[in-house]
Amino acid sequence: MEPTQSSRTNNSRPICDYENSTYRTDFWEGQGREYEDLAERIALRHLLPAQGQRLLDIGAGFGRLTDLYGGYEQVILLDYSRSQLAHARARLGDERFLYVAADIYRLPLATNAVDTTVMVRVLHHLVDVPLAFGQIRRATRPDGTFVLEFANKRHLKNIARYLLRRGVNPFDRAPYAFAELHYDYHPAWVAEALRDAGFAPDARRSVSLLRAGWLKRHVRARTLAAVDGALQRVTAPCTPAPSVFVRSRQHKAGEARLVDRAQLFRCPACGHEPLDAADAGLHCAGCGAHWPIEEGIYLFK
Ligand SMILES: C[S@@+](CC[C@H](N)C(=O)[O-])C[C@H]1O[C@@H](n2cnc3c(N)ncnc32)[C@H](O)[C@@H]1O
Numbered sequence: 001m002e003p004t005q006s007s008r009t010n011n012s013r014p015i016c017d018y019e020n021s022t023y024r025t026d027f028w029e030g031q032g033r034e035y036e037d038l039a040e041r042i043a044l045r046h047l048l049p050a051q052g053q054r055l056l057d058i059g060a061g062f063g064r065l066t067d068l069y070g071g072y073e074q075v076i077l078l079d080y081s082r083s084q085l086a087h088a089r090a091r092l093g094d095e096r097f098l099y100v101a102a103d104i105y106r107l108p109l110a111t112n113a114v115d116t117t118v119m120v121r122v123l124h125h126l127v128d129v130p131l132a133f134g135q136i137r138r139a140t141r142p143d144g145t146f147v148l149e150f151a152n153k154r155h156l157k158n159i160a161r162y163l164l165r166r167g168v169n170p171f172d173r174a175p176y177a178f179a180e181l182h183y184d185y186h187p188a189w190v191a192e193a194l195r196d197a198g199f200a201p202d203a204r205r206s207v208s209l210l211r212a213g214w215l216k217r218h219v220r221a222r223t224l225a226a227v228d229g230a231l232q233r234v235t236a237p238c239t240p241a242p243s244v245f246v247r248s249r250q251h252k253a254g255e256a257r258l259v260d261r262a263q264l265f266r267c268p269a270c271g272h273e274p275l276d277a278a279d280a281g282l283h284c285a286g287c288g289a290h291w292p293i294e295e296g297i298y299l300f301k
């Protein structure tokens with residue numbers, strides 16, 4: 001096991017806060033994004049190991065993608081927004097799902113807590129990608145899998161805009177902040193950040209190439225998504241689409257066994273693990289902190 005890093009737990013970074021946001025209804029439901037939703041599901045279905053013991057979805061929001069996790073014995077939905085998790089719980093219940101309100105920079109999961117980690121539509125909100133990847137690496141067991149989606153800076157439309165002198169340079173590898181706490185990333189920059197964190201990227205899909213208003217108005221979402229699905233792998237080497245999915249294996253020394261359910265959590269304040277069950281919550285023997293569970297949600301904020 002890697003040592004716990006108590007000295008690095010004071011990891012506060014600015015967060016794009018979705019608390020009480022209407023993300024589900026304002027962004028997805030009836031908002032003309034059925035094609036993107038379907039295309040992302042195709043990518044994830046191909047990259048995700050079909051079965052496993054414990055899957056962690058970071059920045060899971062209201063649990064949009066959870067129906068793809070049917071092959072996992074336990075699923076942890078983690079998000080900074082408690083209200084998003086409450087929506088997820090109302091729909092999914094407690095049988096296979098755990099709900100954790102926490103910050104990715106201070107991930108309250110023990111070393112080797114999960115075999116698969118998924119993070120979709122979250123990287124574009126992160127100011128400190130290396131810190132986030134380091135936390136994911138610790139929580140994912142040796143030989144585990146990390147499936148990441150990110151917003152691609154070097155996609156076809158951005159290249160065209162640049163050639164017409166209307167946009168930023170998509171070939172420059174540095175992340176591009178197009179709004180506060182909103183970033184586009186160059187695929188090579190992300191691959192390098194993954195490798196620096198100890199992941200080995202081994203498969204990629206270029207997703208939502210057909211995202212154009214006029215196409216979406218004239219062609220059924222299911223048809224567009226089917227075409228997208230057929231193109232995702234063959235176009236992956238040059239990533240022309242605005243969204244990229246990348247799967248990495250996690251190579252780190254140590255035993256590949258997952259921690260038991262009773263040892264699942266780590267203190268986000270001091271790094272002590274595991275936490276002990278205590279009255280309506282968890283107790284940290286390292287710093288004495290109490291982390292409550294309220295309405296079925298573990299609260300680590
Ligand atoms: C655009 S939504 C994506 C939700 C979901 N993954 C999906 O694809 O439908 C981004 C989510 O990331 C969460 N988030 C942003 N920063 C976070 C952080 N530092 N720690 C944990 N969650 C975070 C937000 O609360 C929000 O629910």
Ligand SMILES: [Zn+2]
Binds near residue numbers: 267269270272285289
């Ligand atoms: Zn503690």
